[in-house]
Amino acid sequence: MNRTPLPRLAAFFSLALLAACSQRLPIDEGRLVIALPGTPVSLDPRLATDAYGEQILQMTHAALLRLDAAGNPVPDLASGWESPDPLKYVFTLRSGARFHDGRPLTSADVKFTFDWVLDPANRSPHRAMYRHVRSIDAPDARTVVFRLSEPFAPFLSTMVRGIVPAGSRAGGYAPPAGAGPYRIDDVSPDGAAELSAFDGCLDGPPAIRRVTVKFIPDSNVRFLELRMGSVNFALNGVDPDMLAAAEKTGRLAVEEAAGGNVSYLGFNLRDRALSDPRVRRAIALAIDRDAIVRTIWEERADVVDTILPAGSWARDPDLPKVLPDPFRARRLLDEAGYRDPDGGGPLPRLRLTYKTSQNEVRRRVATVVQEQLRQVGILVEIQSLEWGTFFSDVKKGNFQLYGLTWVGISDPDIYFHAFHSASAPPDGANRGGYANARVDRLTEAARREPSREKRREMYREVQRILARELPVFPLWAGRNLLVRDRRLRGFELTPDESYHAVRDLRIDPPAAGPAPAGTPR
Amino acid sequence: MSGYFRRRLLHAVPVAFGVVTVVFFLLHLMPGDPVEIMLGESAVPALKDELRRELHLDRPVLVQYGEFLAGLPRGDLGTSFRSREPVAREIARRFPATLLLASTSIVVALLVALPLGVLSATRRGTAVDYASGFAAMVSLAIPNFLLGPLLVLVFSIQLGVLPVSGYGTARHLVLPALTLGTGMAALLTRMVRATLLEELGKEYVTAATARGLSRRAAVALHALRNALVPVATVLGLSFGAVLAGSVIAETIFAWPGIGRLLIQAIDARDYPLVQGCVLVIALCTVLVNLLTDLLCARLDPRIRYG
Numbered sequence: 001m002n003r004t005p006l007p008r009l010a011a012f013f014s015l016a017l018l019a020a021c022s023q024r025l026p027i028d029e030g031r032l033v034i035a036l037p038g039t040p041v042s043l044d045p046r047l048a049t050d051a052y053g054e055q056i057l058q059m060t061h062a063a064l065l066r067l068d069a070a071g072n073p074v075p076d077l078a079s080g081w082e083s084p085d086p087l088k089y090v091f092t093l094r095s096g097a098r099f100h101d102g103r104p105l106t107s108a109d110v111k112f113t114f115d116w117v118l119d120p121a122n123r124s125p126h127r128a129m130y131r132h133v134r135s136i137d138a139p140d141a142r143t144v145v146f147r148l149s150e151p152f153a154p155f156l157s158t159m160v161r162g163i164v165p166a167g168s169r170a171g172g173y174a175p176p177a178g179a180g181p182y183r184i185d186d187v188s189p190d191g192a193a194e195l196s197a198f199d200g201c202l203d204g205p206p207a208i209r210r211v212t213v214k215f216i217p218d219s220n221v222r223f224l225e226l227r228m229g230s231v232n233f234a235l236n237g238v239d240p241d242m243l244a245a246a247e248k249t250g251r252l253a254v255e256e257a258a259g260g261n262v263s264y265l266g267f268n269l270r271d272r273a274l275s276d277p278r279v280r281r282a283i284a285l286a287i288d289r290d291a292i293v294r295t296i297w298e299e300r301a302d303v304v305d306t307i308l309p310a311g312s313w314a315r316d317p318d319l320p321k322v323l324p325d326p327f328r329a330r331r332l333l334d335e336a337g338y339r340d341p342d343g344g345g346p347l348p349r350l351r352l353t354y355k356t357s358q359n360e361v362r363r364r365v366a367t368v369v370q371e372q373l374r375q376v377g378i379l380v381e382i383q384s385l386e387w388g389t390f391f392s393d394v395k396k397g398n399f400q401l402y403g404l405t406w407v408g409i410s411d412p413d414i415y416f417h418a419f420h421s422a423s424a425p426p427d428g429a430n431r432g433g434y435a436n437a438r439v440d441r442l443t444e445a446a447r448r449e450p451s452r453e454k455r456r457e458m459y460r461e462v463q464r465i466l467a468r469e470l471p472v473f474p475l476w477a478g479r480n481l482l483v484r485d486r487r488l489r490g491f492e493l494t495p496d497e498s499y500h501a502v503r504d505l506r507i508d509p510p511a512a513g514p515a516p517a518g519t520p521r
Numbered sequence: 522m523s524g525y526f527r528r529r530l531l532h533a534v535p536v537a538f539g540v541v542t543v544v545f546f547l548l549h550l551m552p553g554d555p556v557e558i559m560l561g562e563s564a565v566p567a568l569k570d571e572l573r574r575e576l577h578l579d580r581p582v583l584v585q586y587g588e589f590l591a592g593l594p595r596g597d598l599g600t601s602f603r604s605r606e607p608v609a610r611e612i613a614r615r616f617p618a619t620l621l622l623a624s625t626s627i628v629v630a631l632l633v634a635l636p637l638g639v640l641s642a643t644r645r646g647t648a649v650d651y652a653s654g655f656a657a658m659v660s661l662a663i664p665n666f667l668l669g670p671l672l673v674l675v676f677s678i679q680l681g682v683l684p685v686s687g688y689g690t691a692r693h694l695v696l697p698a699l700t701l702g703t704g705m706a707a708l709l710t711r712m713v714r715a716t717l718l719e720e721l722g723k724e725y726v727t728a729a730t731a732r733g734l735s736r737r738a739a740v741a742l743h744a745l746r747n748a749l750v751p752v753a754t755v756l757g758l759s760f761g762a763v764l765a766g767s768v769i770a771e772t773i774f775a776w777p778g779i780g781r782l783l784i785q786a787i788d789a790r791d792y793p794l795v796q797g798c799v800l801v802i803a804l805c806t807v808l809v810n811l812l813t814d815l816l817c818a819r820l821d822p823r824i825r826y827g
Contacts, residue, residue, distance in 0.1 A: 120571065189782075217781070230685060
């Protein structure tokens with residue numbers, strides 16, 4: 001008999017330790033664990049506006065249609081659609097669609113979903129998106145007819161909203177049923193959402209049967225969870241400087257693809273100096289975007305010359321690329337009347353302020369731009385402001401230069417919103433006060449034009465005009481970065497960070513022989 | 522005693538009133554518009570006006586303040602802008618997690634501080650004393666946002682024995698409770714040591730040992746009890762610090778508590794939710810301090826409230 005219980009205790013603890021160490025990882029149980037940086041505010045497609053909510057809903061709630069990487073509508077619940085005239089869209093539903101609770105999905109559910117969004121009493125944040133919809137009819141179980149009050153070409157790109165069963169009440173944490181590949185079993189606020197495969201899904205059940213979505217606010221912790229294997233999928237969830245470490249673990253793989261969020265430099269065209277296109281061109285020529293992408297973004301961004309995301313159907317592939325040319329920049333400033341007062345001495349030709357948010361990367365970008373503009377004789381004062389203050393200044397037109405990013409552009413109608421002379425804030429986003437009669441006419445006509453080909457031509461002309469006049473200077477698009485377990489296959493990265501492809505994911509069997517990365521060190 | 526208790530509880534009313542008032546007006550002074558944040562930048566002005574009316578944000582600030590105060594006696598904290606759920610329900614959903622984390626970290630702190638403090642005081646000047654003093658300094662110097670990830674690196678990544686983050690099992694509780702409890706343990710250890718040393722120098726201890734009581738018994742039966750009165754007071758005061766620290770610990774460990782809720786509410790400028798969270802945290806602090814005062818009276822009968 002032992003005099004002290006110590007050896008027995010030690011044995012117990014080492015056993016417990018061993019048990020903990022040899023714990024099976026989620027991937028060995030066939031479970032996908034996704035990390036999201038934030039908690040969704042709502043999982044009701046009629047109310048959700050935040051990115052995290054939308055991303056989960058892409059897995060759980062089917063819509064009439066989806067947008068592919070180029071922004072083209074592709075069938076989801078609707079097998080087809082036609083527009084007999086620009087004021088009428090007729091959708092035909094695929095047969096056999098069911099909600100997670102087994103109820104058949106019919107045109108009445110589609111009508112209910114959009115009627116609910118349009119009812120002012122429900123205060124849906126999406127109502128503005130459908131303000132052109134006059135009425136919705138469901139003549140038979142598989143046909144839905146939308147009538148518009150005026151032609152609105154981007155209409156199809158707004159039909160990506162998830163459909164809920166007729167009669168669903170607005171539920172904060174008790175989301176209504178959907179018809180997507182996964183059903184929501186449980187959501188704990190600020191904790192995790194548990195999803196399971198829906199066998200009645202129209203496109204067949206997804207390969208991975210169980211998905212956990214963890215809400216982890218701290219990016220270091222997201223990385224550590226990935227490293228440990230307790231999370232095995234994170235899209236844009238790991239800071240770029242951690243990626244090399246992620247690749248070294250042996251368990252993780254990093255994938256990169258073009259992203260859709262375009263950063264740009266905004267000019268205030270009401271400003272005397274900046275109203276001169278030669279000054280704007282000179283600033284563009286002074287900025288070396290490639291150098292900034294190389295040094296600050298570590299090559300994880302692509303220089304762009306339009307604000308449309310990569311792959312967009314309306315993007316003009318032949319836009320002239322602005323290459324840095326400080327010599328020409330100085331000559332243009334001379335021509336515009338901003339001569340160097342002391343011939344290379346310390347006095348500037350021109351003084352400007354540059355407003356930016358407090359984001360660390362944006363501030364570093366501002367400093368580099370400041371130095372590059374100093375080279376051509378423009379003295380830039382940087383004002384880095386708290387987000388709320390910064391954004392309200394931008395909207396009020398209280399700036400000379402500002403740096404911002406367009407997020408989630410899905411339709412080229414953005415050009416009407418951002419460059420039409422009538423789109424001044426707060427109604428629109430023409431913050432610099434740009435006015436061009438040709439751009440006004442083209443963006444107005446394009447949003448009423450039913451033909452995709454004709455719209456494309458119009459938007460290409462708009463892009464050429466903007467590239468010439470530079471009311472804003474497009475800078476770069478950050479890349480989408482996926483960190484995933486090596487054994488996960490089949491996910492297609494798209495510029496819009498879509499989670500639709502989660503249903504295509506498969507788990508490879510573990511590699512034979514010695515485990516490649518059983519114990520991360 | 523119960524009369525005293527009732528009066529002290531009534532003291533909480535002006536404290537809560539003051540906190541609520543300051544927070545209310547600070548929130549409205551902050552730049553950033555909840556309606557803009559909710560609707561996104563592309564919403565049409567008519568919709569924004571509608572929503573502003575719906576949320577009563579179009580009324581004068583003083584009227585909004587009056588409406589908010591009027592709801593308080595009924596326990597009505599308003600409705601969250603973001604989730605459209607009653608604020609009280611939002612808080613009730615998160616509060617148990619925070620309470621569990623805060624109380625566990627206090628227990629952890631006490632379990633470390635009491636024995637270590639007594640040991641340091643009774644073996645003053647020995648290696649044990651110096652080691653505990655050094656450890657306390659280091660623990661106090663490391664901020665929570667660094668300690669948390671360090672603990673994760675050691676226990677989750679290197680040893681692989683504890684989960685990195687999350688909520689649900691006792692294993693999930695260990696690292697956040699250690700993160701929150703370590704600093705307090707260090708503070709309390711030094712406190713126990715200092716007050717116990719003071720008591721040990723007093724005549725009643727000398728008298729007790731002179732009567733033949735062992736030193737161990739003198740410490741355990743007499744000195745420690747008296748030394749604990751200031752310790753309990755500090756414990757009560759630092760409960761507020763633990764709640765404040767939970768904002769960081771909950772964010773690091775993805776712990777679904779009230780601290781993280783508060784951060785999200787501030788980001789969204791969700792005024793009712795921020796007010797509700799701050800009110801609950803303030804009331805908790807008041808209540809815990811009241812309880813420690815009562816505890817002090819139990820420990821030292823000379824302290825009387827009446």
